Structures are given as C-alpha cells and as structure tokens.
Amino acid sequence: MRIKPFRLERWLLRNAELDLGGGGVSKLRLGDVLPSLDPDTLMKYGRTDGSDELKEKLMEWFPGIEPENILITSGTSEANLILNLTVLESGDHYLTENPQYEQTTGLAKAMGVKVDEFQLREDDAWRPDIEEIKEKINPQTRVIFLDNPNNPTGAVLTRDEMKAISEIAEDAGAYLHCDNALRGSELNGEPASTPLKFTERGVVTGSVSKLGATSPRIGWIIGEPSLIERCWVMKDYTTLGHSGLGEAVAIAILGKREQLIERNLQISRTNLKTLGEWVKKRLDFDWRQPDAGFTGFPKYEHGIGSEELCERLLTEKGVLLSPGSFFGKEQHLRINTGSRGGALAEALSRLGGLADGLSMR
Numbered sequence: 208m209r210i211k212p213f214r215l216e217r218w219l220l221r222n223a224e225l226d227l228g229g230g231g232v233s234k235l236r237l238g239d240v241l242p243s244l245d246p247d248t249l250m251k252y253g254r255t256d257g258s259d260e261l262k263e264k265l266m267e268w269f270p271g272i273e274p275e276n277i278l279i280t281s282g283t284s285e286a287n288l289i290l291n292l293t294v295l296e297s298g299d300h301y302l303t304e305n306p307q308y309e310q311t312t313g314l315a316k317a318m319g320v321k322v323d324e325f326q327l328r329e330d331d332a333w334r335p336d337i338e339e340i341k342e343k344i345n346p347q348t349r350v351i352f353l354d355n356p357n358n359p360t361g362a363v364l365t366r367d368e369m370k371a372i373s374e375i376a377e378d379a380g381a382y383l384h385c386d387n388a389l390r391g392s393e394l395n396g397e398p399a400s401t402p403l404k405f406t407e408r409g410v411v412t413g414s415v416s417k418l419g420a421t422s423p424r425i426g427w428i429i430g431e432p433s434l435i436e437r438c439w440v441m442k443d444y445t446t447l448g449h450s451g452l453g454e455a456v457a458i459a460i461l462g463k464r465e466q467l468i469e470r471n472l473q474i475s476r477t478n479l480k481t482l483g484e485w486v487k488k489r490l491d492f493d494w495r496q497p498d499a500g501f502t503g504f505p506k507y508e509h510g511i512g513s514e515e516l517c518e519r520l521l522t523e524k525g526v527l528l529s530p531g532s533f534f535g536k537e538q539h540l541r542i543n544t545g546s547r548g549g550a551l552a553e554a555l556s557r558l559g560g561l562a563d564g565l566s567m568r
C-alpha cells in the first residue's frame with residue numbers, strides 16, 4: 208500500500224516558541240483526574256472490546272446505546288482505521304465533506320477508494336448544501352464522511368442537517384461515518400447531533416483526547432451491533448488490546464466529564480473572544496465564529512499560500528499555526544484556541560506584524 212504522509216501531523220512536530228498549531232485543549236495532568244494509581248495494578252491489556260465500566264460511562268454520554276453498540280479502540284485514529292478497513296474496498300466511492308481532518312480520506316485513498324468531496328460553504332457559516340450531497344452520491348458510495356463538530360472550522364451541523372444526510376445515506380445503502388472527536392467542545396453545551404438516532408447505517412468515532420488527555424489513547428466506535436462485531440474482528444489484527452492503563456485513566460476522565468467540559472469551555476471562550484476582537488480590527492482577515500472545537504479558521508486576503516505563510520511565521524516570528532491547505536482550504540489558517548495564558552494574544556500580534564508587510568490580493 209502506498210500512503211501519502213499525513214502533512215498536518217508531521218507539521219505539528221515542528222518546534223516553536225508559541226505553538227498554536229494543534230486542535231486540542233491545554234492538557235490535563237494525571238493527578239487532575241486520577242490522584243493515585245494503585246501500584247498493584249497489573250499492566251495487562253484491556254478487554255479487547257472494552258471494559259464494562261468504560262462502556263457504561265459512554266452509555267451515559269450517548270443516551271440510547273447499549274454495550275454491544277461499542278468497541279473501544281486506541282484513540283479516534285484507530286477507530287477510523289478499523290472502520291475504514293472493515294467497510295471499504297478498493298474501487299468503492301467515498302464522499303467526504305471539505306474542509307476536514309485528513310486522516311480518513313488519506314487512508315481511503317491509499318486503499319484504492321475513489322474519494323469525492325462536497326463543500327462546506329464559508330459564506331453560509333460552513334454549512335453543507337444537501338443538494339450537492341444528493342448529486343454526488345452514486346451506487347458505489349460506501350461511506351459518507353462527516354467531521355462533526357468540524358475540525359478545522361468548528362462548525363456543528365444542525366439536527367435537521369444530520370437527519371437529512373442520514374436519510375441520504377440510508378437510501379443509498381451507504382454508511383454515514385461521523386468523526387465525533389470534538390464531542391464535548393460545543394460552546395452551547397449541547398453535544399452535536401450524530402447519525403445514531405436517524406439511521407442504523409450511522410457510525411460514530413471519538414475519544415477522550417479532546418477532553419484534554421491524548422496520552423491514554425482511548426477511543427471508540429459506536430454503531431449497530433453487527434458492524435461493531437466486524438470491527439472487533441478487525442481490531443484483533445490491528446492492536447488487539449488497547450492500553451489497560453489508558454482505560455483506567457479514561458474511566459476517570461469520563462467520570463469527571465461535566466467538570467472537564469466546563470473547564471475546557473472556559474478556556475475556549477476566552478480565546479475565541481481574543482481571536483474575534485483581533486479579526487475585527489484587521490482588514491485582511493475574516494472568519495466565521497465556531498460553534499465548537501479548539502480552533503479558529505480565519506481566511507486572509509493576501510496572495511501568499513497558507514503553507515508559505517505558516518513557514519514564514521514560524522521561522523521569522525517563532526509562531527506555529529497550521530496551513531489551511533492541510534484541511535483542503537487555501538488562504539486560511541487554523542489557529543488553536545485551547546491554550547492558557549497569553550500565548551494566543553502574543554501569537555496574533557506577531558501574525559499581524561508579518562501580515563502588515565504582505566501585499567493584499
């Protein structure tokens with residue numbers, strides 16, 4: 208299999224004085240959720256489909272699901288990998304929204320799947336055009352992919368939009384894969400809708416990463432039992448067991464879910480205000496206020512490409528942002544709104560200094 212480098216993830220390894228390239232919130236310390244780990248804990252696999260205790264925590268967060276709807280994985284990343292390996296075959300058609308986080312489409316392309324896009328329209332608050340989805344679906348479409356809440360835009364589909372897209376998937380006999388990694392970051396405090404209520408062909412992936420903990424590497428696939436069973440068969444060949452220690456931490460995190468969400472929202476609200484005020488003062492930047500997530504995705508009115516702009520910002524000003532081109536949208540920058548302290552204000556001031564020296568389009 209030939210697979211292209213995942214540009215964003217390599218870019219995020221660059222060193223920077225001010226690192227605002229990522230898409231998550233300032234990380235929790237282990238002691239914030241689990242003050243003591245019993246040293247007699249055996250360092251074994253978790254049960255390969257996930258422990259009852261972890262599944263119960265997820266059933267509280269996703270009302271209406273049962274244990275047989277859940278497979279625990281090593282992060283959303285493995286959940287997406289397992290799902291793609293389970294449902295896709297070379298020659299299938301895959302319809303994804305754009306912009307979005309490149310993982311699932313990069314994998315699908317490497318598997319010989321034909322990837323097609325429908326656009327989220329910036330001038331309509333990053334909403335999809337349901338008619339465009341209907342036009343682009345065909346008898347070979349195996350998966351419709353949504354990144355909801357969306358990374359990088361932070362837009363959240365309405366319940367009606369989710370229902371309409373679910374119906375399209377159902378009619379076409381396609382799966383509706385909703386990457387729900389940003390669950391818990393919705394600014395109105397309401398979890399974004401998922402396809403689970405609308406179609407048996409709906410499947411959701413996610414993790415505890417965006418609650419503030421990427422190192423437990425605990426995620427999930429939620430879907431109808433026969434699909435989950437097939438995904439479990441696949442998991443025996445990918446990682447077999449997720450981390451047992453990670454599972455203990457994830458249980459503690461989900462046990463404090465509401466409190467952690469409140470902490471995270473306070474961080475993102477403060478930063479979104481800072482970013483909003485900055486954009487308002489600039490003639491060369493504009494944006495749509497996100498509904499969720501830990502990123503803003505402003506567009507700029509300069510001719511320079513987003514990779515070149517980010518490279519210059521890093522080398523000349525010591526600031527790491529992520530280029531819009533890595534999400535399928537040029538002339539945009541993804542700016543992290545999950546940091547604490549004055550990092551964002553300082554990064555924006557340096558970005559403004561660089562942009563002042565650039566010619567407008």
Ligand SMILES: Cc1ncc(COP(=O)(O)O)c(C=O)c1O
Pocket residue numbers: 230281282283284285308310354358386388389413414415416421426
């Ligand atoms: C939409 C989306 N999906 C998946 C991932 C991978 O997350 P995880 O740490 O759960 O593997 C990310 C990480 O940024 C993401 O933004």
